[in-house]
Amino acid sequence: METAHLANMIHVLYTFNITEYGNPAALEGPTPVSLFIAMILSVIIGTAVQTFFAYRIKLLSGKWGITIVCWLVTVVRMGIFLALIVRGFQLNSLYAFAHENDTKALAMSMLSISAGCDIIITGTLCFYLRSQRNDAMKRTARTIDNVIAWSIPTGLANSVAGLALAICLVCMPTNFIWLGILSVVARVYSNSLLASLNSRSVVRADHLSTITQTIGNEVYENSSEGIISNPQAKAAMRIKMTTLTEVSTDVHNKSKTSS
Numbered sequence: 001m002e003t004a005h006l007a008n009m010i011h012v013l014y015t016f017n018i019t020e021y022g023n024p025a026a027l028e029g030p031t032p033v034s035l036f037i038a039m040i041l042s043v044i045i046g047t048a049v050q051t052f053f054a055y056r057i058k059l060l061s062g063k064w065g066i067t068i069v070c071w072l073v074t075v076v077r078m079g080i081f082l083a084l085i086v087r088g089f090q091l092n093s094l095y096a097f098a099h100e101n102d103t104k105a106l107a108m109s110m111l112s113i114s115a116g117c118d119i120i121i122t123g124t125l126c127f128y129l130r131s132q133r134n135d136a137m138k139r140t141a142r143t144i145d146n147v148i149a150w151s152i153p154t155g156l157a158n159s160v161a162g163l164a165l166a167i168c169l170v171c172m173p174t175n176f177i178w179l180g181i182l183s184v185v186a187r188v189y190s191n192s193l194l195a196s197l198n199s200r201s202v203v204r205a206d207h208l209s210t211i212t213q214t215i216g217n218e219v220y221e222n223s224s225e226g227i228i229s230n231p232q233a234k235a236a237m238r239i240k241m242t243t244l245t246e247v248s249t250d251v252h253n254k255s256k257t258s259s
Helices: 002-019 024-028 033-061 065-090 094-099 101-133 138-171 177-208 231-237 251-258
Strands: 213-215 218-222 227-229
Touching (some): 002 033, 024 094, 033 101, 065 101, 101 138
């Protein structure tokens, strides 16, 4: 899906920057259909990622409340987006699409709702992780800190990308900077999902790593909850080395030589 989104965005950018190079009037011509296809794919990717992260809230809390609210928000976002696409097909050009007040209002509403949903998901995940950390042992708390450290950047990246797109579309519609941001928004969502999935192996490896060290007369044994000092294991770790030297003497040869 991301590949299809990239292919459509390449077609849009190639059309305006290569095919219609030096022809500003092309912006007032028909909008390439590939742009609307790319927008549809971008929203589908974003919705799928938000649905996944919202379900993680249920796994952490054991409750469906906030998860269902986030899912309803994504449905509202999808509805607003469909209205935006219909309005875009009714307009004659990309220039008109960027300057119409109703398209700006729809785009601003959709992107603001999306950014708000990302912030709610990130904040809720951090809240439940933090609440579990208070009752955890030292090593488990460290693992939870790592999960929080991965959750915050991935969630905020989605919010920042959506807000940047909304601001550029509303404040600077004529320079089409928002079109460049639109080409990477889907990638930000998909990369945040991949980063979240890949972080599990990193966190799991850190949590399950075995550390056994002998320093002086103390033995440090690794456990699933932390590193425990165990001085009583001194005797069990001592190694006794004995050297045995065998000397063989030929008594018969010695007495024969003497005679």
